[in-house]
Amino acid sequence: MTVELLNITKTYKKNRGVHNIEVTIDAGEITALVGANGAGKSTIIKLLTGQLMQDEGEIIGFSKEALRYMPDDLNFPDTLTAAEILALLANLKKVPSDKIPKLLEQVGLADKGHLRVSEYSKGMRQRLNLAQSLIGDGDLYILDEPTNGLDPFWIATLKKMLVDEKEKGTHVLFSTHLLSFAEEIADQVIMLHEGEVIAKGNIQTLLTTYHCQTLEQLWLTLTSLENVQ
Numbered sequence: 001m002t003v004e005l006l007n008i009t010k011t012y013k014k015n016r017g018v019h020n021i022e023v024t025i026d027a028g029e030i031t032a033l034v035g036a037n038g039a040g041k042s043t044i045i046k047l048l049t050g051q052l053m054q055d056e057g058e059i060i061g062f063s064k065e066a067l068r069y070m071p072d073d074l075n076f077p078d079t080l081t082a083a084e085i086l087a088l089l090a091n092l093k094k095v096p097s098d099k100i101p102k103l104l105e106q107v108g109l110a111d112k113g114h115l116r117v118s119e120y121s122k123g124m125r126q127r128l129n130l131a132q133s134l135i136g137d138g139d140l141y142i143l144d145e146p147t148n149g150l151d152p153f154w155i156a157t158l159k160k161m162l163v164d165e166k167e168k169g170t171h172v173l174f175s176t177h178l179l180s181f182a183e184e185i186a187d188q189v190i191m192l193h194e195g196e197v198i199a200k201g202n203i204q205t206l207l208t209t210y211h212c213q214t215l216e217q218l219w220l221t222l223t224s225l226e227n228v229q
């Protein structure tokens with residue numbers, strides 16, 4: 001099963017949002033959503049996760065039950081410990097609480113689960129955000145700027161986790177400003193510019209087609225064209 005955005009348009013009151021978006025997310029692949037600030041990445045993620053409703057178009061193949069989601073700005077209640085927060089969220093997803101020690105361990109917080117989130121650094125909060133997105137077995141995994149606040153070790157660990165998810169047959173879609181991160185692990189890319197898709201498809205095929213060595217080169221080439229197709 002694939003998830004498809006068909007001719008999606010979302011306009012905010014004064015701003016354009018995204019326009020005529022046609023995107024397919026395949027199971028067992030990693031799709032990277034890339035583009036400059038304001039290009040429309042978060043809007044697409046919010047449409048996919050049901051936080052926004054499109055003005056036009058249709059999303060098919062999406063089921064809320066299948067969704068696991070790592071937002072870019074998750075605020076946790078400061079007075080709860082990380083283990084308590086994960087227990088609450090596991091309970092909501094009907095996942096047994098005995099999975100929590102493993103989740104904490106996966107994000108390197110095994111010995112910090114008893115601490116209140118107010119005592120966490122930014123990177124630790126982001127790892128807790130990652131841990132909550134690992135709860136359950138939903139096979140549509142969406143991550144909004146997952147590398148934010150992570151140090152190089154945790155960026156490398158995140159890469160392995162996403163590749164493992166892909167190998168389990170999960171649909172993985174993440175947004176990023178880091179084109180090298182996208183290039184290293186994604187199969188497909190959706191490149192956005194001013195609310196429109198300017199390139200999409202298999203990364204290697206796109207690089208060959210446009211005679212580029214890297215995604216950064218491709219992005220610079222496409223965004224400097226006078227008439228973007």
Ligand SMILES: Nc1ncnc2c1ncn2[C@@H]1O[C@H](COP(=O)(O)OP(=O)(O)OP(=O)(O)O)[C@@H](O)[C@H]1O
Binds near residue numbers: 012014015042043044
């Ligand atoms: N709540 C909102 N109200 C009005 N305009 C908005 C709102 N959210 C986004 N926009 C506009 O929609 C466009 C796309 O924004 P979006 O947040 O999707 O971009 P982005 O690619 O995620 O950017 P960034 O990399 O800066 O997070 C921008 O022009 C932005 O100003």
